[in-house]
Amino acid sequence: MSELANLAKFVTGEASFSKSVVVDDGGALLSSSGLATAARRLAAELKAAGITPHEPVVLYISNHPQDLIGFLGVWLAQCVATPIHVVTPNESVQTLISRLGARAVVRDGHVEIISTNTPPARPLLIGAALIVFTSGSTGQPKGVVISHEGLRWKLQVLNRLIGLTVDDVVVVPLQLTFIFGIWVSLLCLMSGSRLRLLPRFFTVAVADNDATVLAAVPTSLRAMCAELSVATVCVRTILTGGEPFGPALSERLGSLLPDTKIFDLFGLTETGSCDFCVKPADQQVARGTVGHPTDGVEYRIAEASDQGLRPGVGELLVKTPAIMMGYLDDTDQTAMAFSDGFFRTGDLATVRSDGRVQLIGRSKDVISRGGNKIGPLEIENLFSRHEGVLAALVFGVPDDRLGEALHVMVVARDEALSELDLRDWAKDRLERFKTPDVFHFVKELPAGRTGKADRSAARMSLLRSSSQ
Numbered sequence: 001m002s003e004l005a006n007l008a009k010f011v012t013g014e015a016s017f018s019k020s021v022v023v024d025d026g027g028a029l030l031s032s033s034g035l036a037t038a039a040r041r042l043a044a045e046l047k048a049a050g051i052t053p054h055e056p057v058v059l060y061i062s063n064h065p066q067d068l069i070g071f072l073g074v075w076l077a078q079c080v081a082t083p084i085h086v087v088t089p090n091e092s093v094q095t096l097i098s099r100l101g102a103r104a105v106v107r108d109g110h111v112e113i114i115s116t117n118t119p120p121a122r123p124l125l126i127g128a129a130l131i132v133f134t135s136g137s138t139g140q141p142k143g144v145v146i147s148h149e150g151l152r153w154k155l156q157v158l159n160r161l162i163g164l165t166v167d168d169v170v171v172v173p174l175q176l177t178f179i180f181g182i183w184v185s186l187l188c189l190m191s192g193s194r195l196r197l198l199p200r201f202f203t204v205a206v207a208d209n210d211a212t213v214l215a216a217v218p219t220s221l222r223a224m225c226a227e228l229s230v231a232t233v234c235v236r237t238i239l240t241g242g243e244p245f246g247p248a249l250s251e252r253l254g255s256l257l258p259d260t261k262i263f264d265l266f267g268l269t270e271t272g273s274c275d276f277c278v279k280p281a282d283q284q285v286a287r288g289t290v291g292h293p294t295d296g297v298e299y300r301i302a303e304a305s306d307q308g309l310r311p312g313v314g315e316l317l318v319k320t321p322a323i324m325m326g327y328l329d330d331t332d333q334t335a336m337a338f339s340d341g342f343f344r345t346g347d348l349a350t351v352r353s354d355g356r357v358q359l360i361g362r363s364k365d366v367i368s369r370g371g372n373k374i375g376p377l378e379i380e381n382l383f384s385r386h387e388g389v390l391a392a393l394v395f396g397v398p399d400d401r402l403g404e405a406l407h408v409m410v411v412a413r414d415e416a417l418s419e420l421d422l423r424d425w426a427k428d429r430l431e432r433f434k435t436p437d438v439f440h441f442v443k444e445l446p447a448g449r450t451g452k453a454d455r456s457a458a459r460m461s462l463l464r465s466s467s468q
Helices: 003-011 032-048 065-076 090-100 148-162 179-191 203-207 218-225 228-232 247-256 331-336 376-383 419-426 455-467
Strands: 021-023 029-031 056-061 080-085 104-107 110-113 128-134 142-147 169-172 194-197 213-215 237-240 261-266 276-278 298-303 314-319 342-351 357-362 367-369 372-374 389-399 403-412 438-441
Touching: 021 065, 029 032, 029 065, 032 065, 032 110, 056 065, 056 090, 065 080, 065 104, 065 179, 080 090, 128 148, 128 179, 142 148, 148 179, 169 179, 179 194, 179 213, 218 237, 218 247, 247 261, 298 342, 367 389, 367 403, 372 376, 376 389, 376 403, 376 419, 389 455, 403 455, 419 438
Parallel strands: 021 194, 056 080, 056 104, 080 128, 169 194, 169 213, 213 237, 237 261, 403 438
Antiparallel strands: 021 029, 104 110, 128 142, 261 276, 298 314, 314 342, 342 357, 367 372, 389 403
Protein backbone atom coordinates (compact mmCIF):
# COMPACT_ATOMS: atom_id res chain seq x y z
CA MET A 1 0.00 0.00 0.00
CA SER A 2 1.46 3.39 -1.01
CA GLU A 3 2.22 6.12 1.50
CA LEU A 4 -0.69 8.31 0.47
CA ALA A 5 -3.07 5.40 0.11
CA ASN A 6 -2.37 4.92 3.80
CA LEU A 7 -2.81 8.65 4.29
CA ALA A 8 -6.11 8.45 2.39
CA LYS A 9 -7.32 5.73 4.73
CA PHE A 10 -6.08 7.80 7.68
CA VAL A 11 -7.88 10.90 6.49
CA THR A 12 -11.11 9.29 5.34
CA GLY A 13 -12.46 8.22 8.67
CA GLU A 14 -10.50 5.05 9.40
CA ALA A 15 -8.70 7.10 12.03
CA SER A 16 -9.74 9.96 14.31
CA PHE A 17 -10.97 12.69 11.96
CA SER A 18 -14.71 12.50 12.51
CA LYS A 19 -14.80 16.23 13.24
CA SER A 20 -13.31 17.24 9.88
CA VAL A 21 -15.84 18.87 7.58
CA VAL A 22 -15.27 20.18 4.06
CA VAL A 23 -17.38 23.13 2.95
CA ASP A 24 -17.65 24.81 -0.43
CA ASP A 25 -18.74 28.38 -1.18
CA GLY A 26 -22.33 27.29 -1.77
CA GLY A 27 -22.65 25.85 1.71
CA ALA A 28 -22.37 22.18 0.70
CA LEU A 29 -21.07 20.05 3.54
CA LEU A 30 -19.02 16.87 3.39
CA SER A 31 -18.07 15.10 6.61
CA SER A 32 -15.13 12.77 7.06
CA SER A 33 -17.45 9.78 6.92
CA GLY A 34 -19.01 11.08 3.68
CA LEU A 35 -15.55 11.72 2.25
CA ALA A 36 -14.48 8.19 3.16
CA THR A 37 -17.52 6.54 1.62
CA ALA A 38 -17.26 8.51 -1.63
CA ALA A 39 -13.49 7.97 -1.94
CA ARG A 40 -13.82 4.22 -1.47
CA ARG A 41 -16.62 4.13 -4.05
CA LEU A 42 -14.44 6.03 -6.53
CA ALA A 43 -11.50 3.69 -5.95
CA ALA A 44 -13.80 0.73 -6.60
CA GLU A 45 -15.04 2.36 -9.84
CA LEU A 46 -11.47 2.81 -11.06
CA LYS A 47 -10.55 -0.79 -10.30
CA ALA A 48 -13.75 -2.12 -11.89
CA ALA A 49 -12.94 -0.14 -15.04
CA GLY A 50 -9.59 -1.92 -15.29
CA ILE A 51 -7.46 1.06 -14.28
CA THR A 52 -4.24 -0.33 -12.86
CA PRO A 53 -1.81 0.91 -10.17
CA HIS A 54 0.57 3.73 -11.16
CA GLU A 55 -1.62 4.90 -14.05
CA PRO A 56 -2.22 8.65 -14.39
CA VAL A 57 -5.85 9.61 -13.78
CA VAL A 58 -7.05 13.10 -14.69
CA LEU A 59 -9.01 14.98 -12.01
CA TYR A 60 -11.20 17.84 -13.20
CA ILE A 61 -10.83 20.47 -10.47
CA SER A 62 -13.46 23.06 -9.54
CA ASN A 63 -12.54 23.74 -5.87
CA HIS A 64 -15.46 21.78 -4.46
CA PRO A 65 -15.48 18.86 -2.02
CA GLN A 66 -15.66 16.43 -4.95
CA ASP A 67 -12.05 17.39 -5.75
CA LEU A 68 -10.90 15.88 -2.46
CA ILE A 69 -12.93 12.76 -3.16
CA GLY A 70 -11.00 12.57 -6.42
CA PHE A 71 -7.55 12.83 -4.87
CA LEU A 72 -8.26 10.33 -2.09
CA GLY A 73 -10.13 7.89 -4.32
CA VAL A 74 -7.34 7.86 -6.90
CA TRP A 75 -4.77 7.22 -4.17
CA LEU A 76 -6.86 4.45 -2.63
CA ALA A 77 -6.81 2.84 -6.09
CA GLN A 78 -3.00 3.31 -6.07
CA CYS A 79 -3.14 5.52 -9.17
CA VAL A 80 -1.50 8.88 -9.88
CA ALA A 81 -3.68 12.00 -9.54
CA THR A 82 -3.28 14.63 -12.28
CA PRO A 83 -5.36 17.75 -11.53
CA ILE A 84 -6.61 19.93 -14.41
CA HIS A 85 -9.02 22.82 -13.86
CA VAL A 86 -12.48 22.57 -15.40
CA VAL A 87 -12.13 25.96 -17.15
CA THR A 88 -8.95 24.95 -18.97
CA PRO A 89 -9.58 25.32 -22.72
CA ASN A 90 -10.43 22.02 -24.36
CA GLU A 91 -7.49 22.24 -26.74
CA SER A 92 -5.07 22.43 -23.80
CA VAL A 93 -6.87 19.64 -21.94
CA GLN A 94 -6.69 17.29 -24.91
CA THR A 95 -3.00 18.04 -25.35
CA LEU A 96 -2.30 17.17 -21.72
CA ILE A 97 -4.45 14.02 -21.83
CA SER A 98 -2.62 12.91 -24.98
CA ARG A 99 0.74 13.45 -23.28
CA LEU A 100 -0.40 11.45 -20.27
CA GLY A 101 -1.96 8.65 -22.29
CA ALA A 102 -4.71 8.72 -19.65
CA ARG A 103 -7.71 6.48 -20.18
CA ALA A 104 -9.75 7.67 -17.19
CA VAL A 105 -10.86 11.05 -15.90
CA VAL A 106 -12.70 11.87 -12.69
CA ARG A 107 -15.40 14.52 -12.87
CA ASP A 108 -17.60 15.45 -9.88
CA GLY A 109 -16.44 12.38 -8.00
CA HIS A 110 -17.25 9.86 -10.77
CA VAL A 111 -15.13 7.98 -13.28
CA GLU A 112 -15.36 8.51 -17.06
CA ILE A 113 -13.45 6.20 -19.39
CA ILE A 114 -12.11 8.17 -22.36
CA SER A 115 -9.82 5.61 -23.99
CA THR A 116 -9.31 1.86 -24.19
CA ASN A 117 -5.59 2.20 -24.95
CA THR A 118 -3.27 1.14 -22.16
CA PRO A 119 -0.94 4.01 -21.20
CA PRO A 120 2.80 3.52 -21.72
CA ALA A 121 4.78 1.82 -18.98
CA ARG A 122 6.53 4.48 -16.93
CA PRO A 123 8.90 3.33 -14.16
CA LEU A 124 8.97 6.97 -13.00
CA LEU A 125 5.35 6.72 -11.85
CA ILE A 126 5.92 3.79 -9.48
CA GLY A 127 5.37 5.37 -6.06
CA ALA A 128 4.06 8.61 -7.55
CA ALA A 129 1.15 10.50 -5.99
CA LEU A 130 0.78 13.52 -8.27
CA ILE A 131 1.60 14.88 -11.67
CA VAL A 132 1.32 18.67 -11.44
CA PHE A 133 1.65 20.57 -14.70
CA THR A 134 3.57 23.81 -14.32
CA SER A 135 4.58 26.32 -16.95
CA GLY A 136 8.19 26.40 -18.01
CA SER A 137 10.52 28.02 -20.50
CA THR A 138 10.40 25.05 -22.89
CA GLY A 139 7.14 26.06 -24.56
CA GLN A 140 4.86 23.47 -22.97
CA PRO A 141 3.82 22.77 -19.37
CA LYS A 142 6.16 20.47 -17.46
CA GLY A 143 4.69 17.46 -15.69
CA VAL A 144 6.22 17.48 -12.22
CA VAL A 145 6.00 13.99 -10.69
CA ILE A 146 5.69 14.04 -6.89
CA SER A 147 6.02 10.92 -4.77
CA HIS A 148 3.69 9.64 -2.05
CA GLU A 149 6.60 9.45 0.35
CA GLY A 150 7.81 12.99 -0.36
CA LEU A 151 4.37 14.58 -0.09
CA ARG A 152 3.56 12.81 3.13
CA TRP A 153 6.93 13.83 4.58
CA LYS A 154 6.27 17.46 3.64
CA LEU A 155 2.82 17.38 5.24
CA GLN A 156 4.35 16.14 8.49
CA VAL A 157 6.88 19.00 8.42
CA LEU A 158 4.14 21.56 7.79
CA ASN A 159 1.93 20.07 10.47
CA ARG A 160 4.66 20.69 13.03
CA LEU A 161 5.41 24.15 11.68
CA ILE A 162 1.89 25.58 11.36
CA GLY A 163 -0.02 23.64 14.00
CA LEU A 164 -3.58 23.50 12.65
CA THR A 165 -6.10 22.09 15.14
CA VAL A 166 -9.57 20.53 15.12
CA ASP A 167 -10.95 23.92 16.17
CA ASP A 168 -9.65 25.73 13.09
CA VAL A 169 -11.77 26.82 10.13
CA VAL A 170 -9.43 27.17 7.16
CA VAL A 171 -10.45 29.23 4.11
CA VAL A 172 -8.74 28.08 0.90
CA PRO A 173 -9.35 30.14 -2.27
CA LEU A 174 -6.33 28.44 -3.87
CA GLN A 175 -6.91 26.27 -6.91
CA LEU A 176 -6.31 22.59 -6.20
CA THR A 177 -4.41 22.30 -9.46
CA PHE A 178 -1.45 23.95 -7.72
CA ILE A 179 0.74 22.49 -4.98
CA PHE A 180 -0.09 25.30 -2.50
CA GLY A 181 -3.82 24.57 -2.59
CA ILE A 182 -3.25 20.82 -2.50
CA TRP A 183 -1.02 20.74 0.57
CA VAL A 184 -3.15 23.18 2.58
CA SER A 185 -6.27 21.12 1.93
CA LEU A 186 -4.57 17.85 2.83
CA LEU A 187 -3.09 19.41 5.95
CA CYS A 188 -6.60 20.44 7.04
CA LEU A 189 -7.83 16.87 6.67
CA MET A 190 -4.82 15.47 8.52
CA SER A 191 -5.35 17.95 11.35
CA GLY A 192 -9.11 17.48 11.56
CA SER A 193 -9.64 21.16 10.76
CA ARG A 194 -12.78 22.41 9.03
CA LEU A 195 -11.96 23.26 5.42
CA ARG A 196 -13.83 25.86 3.39
CA LEU A 197 -12.95 25.70 -0.32
CA LEU A 198 -13.60 28.75 -2.51
CA PRO A 199 -13.43 28.92 -6.32
CA ARG A 200 -11.70 32.30 -6.01
CA PHE A 201 -10.78 34.91 -3.42
CA PHE A 202 -13.54 36.90 -1.68
CA THR A 203 -12.66 39.20 1.22
CA VAL A 204 -16.22 38.88 2.48
CA ALA A 205 -15.79 35.11 2.77
CA VAL A 206 -12.89 35.70 5.14
CA ALA A 207 -14.48 38.56 7.05
CA ASP A 208 -18.07 37.42 7.51
CA ASN A 209 -17.70 33.95 8.99
CA ASP A 210 -15.89 32.00 11.68
CA ALA A 211 -12.66 31.55 9.72
CA THR A 212 -9.50 31.25 11.81
CA VAL A 213 -6.94 30.57 9.05
CA LEU A 214 -6.59 31.99 5.53
CA ALA A 215 -4.34 30.55 2.81
CA ALA A 216 -3.81 33.05 -0.02
CA VAL A 217 -1.23 34.31 -2.48
CA PRO A 218 0.13 37.84 -1.92
CA THR A 219 -1.91 39.19 -4.85
CA SER A 220 -5.11 38.28 -3.00
CA LEU A 221 -3.78 39.77 0.22
CA ARG A 222 -3.02 43.05 -1.57
CA ALA A 223 -6.61 43.11 -2.85
CA MET A 224 -7.87 42.43 0.67
CA CYS A 225 -5.83 45.30 2.09
CA ALA A 226 -7.43 47.66 -0.43
CA GLU A 227 -10.95 46.85 0.81
CA LEU A 228 -12.55 48.46 3.84
CA SER A 229 -13.93 45.09 4.97
CA VAL A 230 -10.43 44.03 5.94
CA ALA A 231 -11.19 45.68 9.27
CA THR A 232 -13.60 42.84 10.07
CA VAL A 233 -11.12 40.07 9.27
CA CYS A 234 -10.45 38.07 12.43
CA VAL A 235 -8.32 35.17 11.20
CA ARG A 236 -5.62 34.23 13.64
CA THR A 237 -3.24 32.92 10.96
CA ILE A 238 -2.42 33.73 7.33
CA LEU A 239 -0.48 31.28 5.16
CA THR A 240 0.98 32.89 2.06
CA GLY A 241 3.29 31.87 -0.77
CA GLY A 242 3.43 31.30 -4.51
CA GLU A 243 5.06 34.67 -5.21
CA PRO A 244 7.23 37.20 -3.34
CA PHE A 245 5.45 38.51 -0.25
CA GLY A 246 7.31 41.82 -0.30
CA PRO A 247 8.25 44.17 2.57
CA ALA A 248 5.48 46.68 1.77
CA LEU A 249 2.71 44.07 1.95
CA SER A 250 4.21 42.57 5.11
CA GLU A 251 4.22 45.98 6.76
CA ARG A 252 0.69 46.79 5.58
CA LEU A 253 -0.79 43.54 6.85
CA GLY A 254 1.10 43.88 10.11
CA SER A 255 -0.48 47.30 10.59
CA LEU A 256 -4.03 46.27 9.62
CA LEU A 257 -4.02 42.89 11.37
CA PRO A 258 -1.53 43.22 14.24
CA ASP A 259 -2.85 40.14 16.07
CA THR A 260 -2.70 37.83 13.04
CA LYS A 261 0.20 35.42 12.67
CA ILE A 262 1.68 35.33 9.16
CA PHE A 263 3.65 32.43 7.71
CA ASP A 264 5.46 33.49 4.52
CA LEU A 265 6.41 30.27 2.73
CA PHE A 266 8.69 29.90 -0.29
CA GLY A 267 9.31 26.86 -2.45
CA LEU A 268 8.68 25.28 -5.82
CA THR A 269 6.42 22.53 -7.05
CA GLU A 270 9.54 20.54 -7.93
CA THR A 271 10.83 20.72 -4.36
CA GLY A 272 7.49 19.92 -2.72
CA SER A 273 6.84 23.56 -1.80
CA CYS A 274 7.61 25.42 1.45
CA ASP A 275 11.41 25.07 1.53
CA PHE A 276 11.86 28.35 3.40
CA CYS A 277 9.69 30.17 5.90
CA VAL A 278 9.49 33.55 7.57
CA LYS A 279 7.70 32.73 10.81
CA PRO A 280 5.21 35.10 12.46
CA ALA A 281 7.64 36.29 15.13
CA ASP A 282 10.21 37.20 12.46
CA GLN A 283 8.02 39.20 10.08
CA GLN A 284 9.63 42.55 10.91
CA VAL A 285 13.29 41.53 11.12
CA ALA A 286 13.06 39.19 8.11
CA ARG A 287 11.25 41.51 5.67
CA GLY A 288 12.68 41.25 2.20
CA THR A 289 13.88 37.66 2.71
CA VAL A 290 12.40 34.16 2.46
CA GLY A 291 13.70 33.39 5.94
CA HIS A 292 15.36 30.16 7.03
CA PRO A 293 14.99 26.67 5.55
CA THR A 294 12.22 24.48 6.93
CA ASP A 295 13.01 21.15 8.61
CA GLY A 296 15.01 18.74 6.48
CA VAL A 297 15.84 21.25 3.72
CA GLU A 298 19.42 21.87 2.61
CA TYR A 299 20.47 24.66 0.28
CA ARG A 300 23.46 26.11 -1.52
CA ILE A 301 24.21 29.36 -3.30
CA ALA A 302 25.99 28.46 -6.54
CA GLU A 303 28.06 31.50 -7.43
CA ALA A 304 29.12 31.90 -11.05
CA SER A 305 31.81 34.50 -11.61
CA ASP A 306 31.30 34.43 -15.38
CA GLN A 307 27.76 35.85 -14.98
CA GLY A 308 28.99 39.18 -13.66
CA LEU A 309 27.16 38.84 -10.35
CA ARG A 310 28.47 40.43 -7.18
CA PRO A 311 30.20 38.14 -4.67
CA GLY A 312 27.78 36.13 -2.56
CA VAL A 313 25.05 36.09 -5.22
CA GLY A 314 24.29 32.95 -7.16
CA GLU A 315 21.63 30.44 -8.12
CA LEU A 316 19.69 28.98 -5.20
CA LEU A 317 19.96 25.18 -5.08
CA VAL A 318 17.67 23.09 -2.85
CA LYS A 319 17.80 19.50 -1.59
CA THR A 320 14.90 17.95 0.32
CA PRO A 321 13.24 14.55 0.89
CA ALA A 322 10.19 16.04 -0.88
CA ILE A 323 12.07 16.67 -4.13
CA MET A 324 10.26 15.65 -7.30
CA MET A 325 10.80 12.24 -8.85
CA GLY A 326 11.36 13.94 -12.20
CA TYR A 327 9.63 15.57 -15.15
CA LEU A 328 7.17 13.32 -16.96
CA ASP A 329 8.71 11.71 -20.07
CA ASP A 330 11.65 14.14 -20.06
CA THR A 331 14.84 12.62 -18.71
CA ASP A 332 17.03 15.28 -20.33
CA GLN A 333 15.24 18.18 -18.68
CA THR A 334 15.16 16.28 -15.38
CA ALA A 335 18.92 15.79 -15.50
CA MET A 336 19.52 19.47 -16.30
CA ALA A 337 17.36 20.50 -13.34
CA PHE A 338 19.77 18.97 -10.82
CA SER A 339 23.32 19.65 -9.72
CA ASP A 340 24.92 17.10 -7.40
CA GLY A 341 21.51 16.09 -6.03
CA PHE A 342 20.35 19.67 -5.51
CA PHE A 343 17.48 21.15 -7.54
CA ARG A 344 18.40 24.25 -9.54
CA THR A 345 15.62 26.71 -8.71
CA GLY A 346 16.59 29.32 -11.30
CA ASP A 347 16.34 31.99 -8.58
CA LEU A 348 19.30 34.21 -7.79
CA ALA A 349 19.84 34.61 -4.07
CA THR A 350 22.26 35.63 -1.34
CA VAL A 351 22.55 35.00 2.38
CA ARG A 352 22.27 38.00 4.69
CA SER A 353 24.52 38.44 7.69
CA ASP A 354 21.71 37.13 9.92
CA GLY A 355 21.63 33.83 7.98
CA ARG A 356 18.36 34.50 6.18
CA VAL A 357 18.11 33.89 2.44
CA GLN A 358 17.25 36.86 0.23
CA LEU A 359 16.10 36.46 -3.38
CA ILE A 360 17.71 38.81 -5.89
CA GLY A 361 15.91 37.87 -9.07
CA ARG A 362 15.33 34.97 -11.43
CA SER A 363 17.78 33.53 -13.87
CA LYS A 364 14.92 31.81 -15.66
CA ASP A 365 12.32 33.53 -17.79
CA VAL A 366 9.31 32.16 -15.92
CA ILE A 367 6.91 34.95 -14.96
CA SER A 368 5.20 35.00 -11.55
CA ARG A 369 1.80 36.62 -12.07
CA GLY A 370 -0.53 36.62 -9.07
CA GLY A 371 1.17 33.54 -7.67
CA ASN A 372 0.92 31.64 -10.99
CA LYS A 373 4.16 30.68 -12.73
CA ILE A 374 3.86 31.30 -16.47
CA GLY A 375 6.23 30.19 -19.20
CA PRO A 376 6.52 32.94 -21.83
CA LEU A 377 7.37 30.63 -24.73
CA GLU A 378 4.07 28.76 -24.40
CA ILE A 379 2.15 32.02 -24.89
CA GLU A 380 4.45 33.24 -27.66
CA ASN A 381 3.93 29.99 -29.53
CA LEU A 382 0.18 30.34 -29.25
CA PHE A 383 -0.05 33.93 -30.52
CA SER A 384 2.42 33.16 -33.27
CA ARG A 385 -0.20 30.75 -34.63
CA HIS A 386 -2.55 33.68 -35.32
CA GLU A 387 -2.58 34.43 -39.04
CA GLY A 388 -2.19 38.15 -38.39
CA VAL A 389 0.91 37.82 -36.16
CA LEU A 390 4.43 37.78 -37.52
CA ALA A 391 6.18 37.50 -34.16
CA ALA A 392 5.43 37.75 -30.44
CA LEU A 393 7.57 38.24 -27.34
CA VAL A 394 6.22 37.74 -23.82
CA PHE A 395 7.80 39.08 -20.63
CA GLY A 396 6.97 40.09 -17.09
CA VAL A 397 6.94 43.65 -15.76
CA PRO A 398 6.89 44.54 -12.04
CA ASP A 399 3.35 45.29 -10.89
CA ASP A 400 2.13 46.46 -7.48
CA ARG A 401 -1.01 44.32 -7.60
CA LEU A 402 0.08 41.15 -9.39
CA GLY A 403 3.75 40.99 -8.50
CA GLU A 404 4.43 40.80 -12.23
CA ALA A 405 2.11 41.76 -15.06
CA LEU A 406 2.16 39.80 -18.31
CA HIS A 407 3.13 41.90 -21.34
CA VAL A 408 3.39 40.81 -24.97
CA MET A 409 5.04 42.60 -27.88
CA VAL A 410 3.40 41.78 -31.19
CA VAL A 411 4.67 42.33 -34.71
CA ALA A 412 1.51 42.35 -36.86
CA ARG A 413 1.19 41.59 -40.55
CA ASP A 414 -0.87 44.75 -41.03
CA GLU A 415 -2.16 47.63 -38.95
CA ALA A 416 -5.72 46.29 -38.96
CA LEU A 417 -4.92 43.74 -36.26
CA SER A 418 -6.10 44.97 -32.85
CA GLU A 419 -5.76 43.98 -29.21
CA LEU A 420 -9.46 43.08 -29.18
CA ASP A 421 -8.92 40.72 -32.12
CA LEU A 422 -6.15 38.89 -30.25
CA ARG A 423 -8.04 38.71 -26.95
CA ASP A 424 -11.12 37.32 -28.67
CA TRP A 425 -9.05 34.76 -30.58
CA ALA A 426 -7.19 33.61 -27.45
CA LYS A 427 -10.09 33.35 -25.01
CA ASP A 428 -10.91 29.74 -25.94
CA ARG A 429 -7.29 28.73 -26.44
CA LEU A 430 -5.56 30.14 -23.38
CA GLU A 431 -6.23 29.83 -19.66
CA ARG A 432 -7.41 33.09 -18.16
CA PHE A 433 -4.43 33.64 -15.87
CA LYS A 434 -2.09 33.28 -18.87
CA THR A 435 -3.86 35.98 -20.91
CA PRO A 436 -1.57 39.02 -21.32
CA ASP A 437 -2.40 42.11 -19.28
CA VAL A 438 -0.91 44.48 -21.85
CA PHE A 439 -0.36 44.23 -25.61
CA HIS A 440 2.30 46.32 -27.37
CA PHE A 441 2.24 46.53 -31.14
CA VAL A 442 5.76 47.13 -32.52
CA LYS A 443 7.46 47.08 -35.91
CA GLU A 444 10.20 44.70 -34.72
CA LEU A 445 11.18 42.87 -31.57
CA PRO A 446 14.19 44.07 -29.56
CA ALA A 447 17.21 41.84 -30.17
CA GLY A 448 20.18 40.96 -28.00
CA ARG A 449 23.82 40.52 -28.94
CA THR A 450 23.13 37.15 -30.58
CA GLY A 451 20.38 38.59 -32.73
CA LYS A 452 17.67 36.66 -30.87
CA ALA A 453 14.61 38.39 -29.46
CA ASP A 454 15.58 39.61 -26.00
CA ARG A 455 13.01 39.62 -23.17
CA SER A 456 15.26 41.60 -20.86
CA ALA A 457 15.76 44.28 -23.50
CA ALA A 458 11.99 44.48 -24.05
CA ARG A 459 11.35 44.81 -20.33
CA MET A 460 14.04 47.46 -19.82
CA SER A 461 12.86 49.44 -22.85
CA LEU A 462 9.35 49.55 -21.45
CA LEU A 463 10.51 50.49 -17.96
CA ARG A 464 12.70 53.31 -19.33
CA SER A 465 9.88 54.74 -21.41
CA SER A 466 7.45 54.61 -18.46
CA SER A 467 9.88 56.47 -16.20
CA GLN A 468 10.35 59.36 -18.62
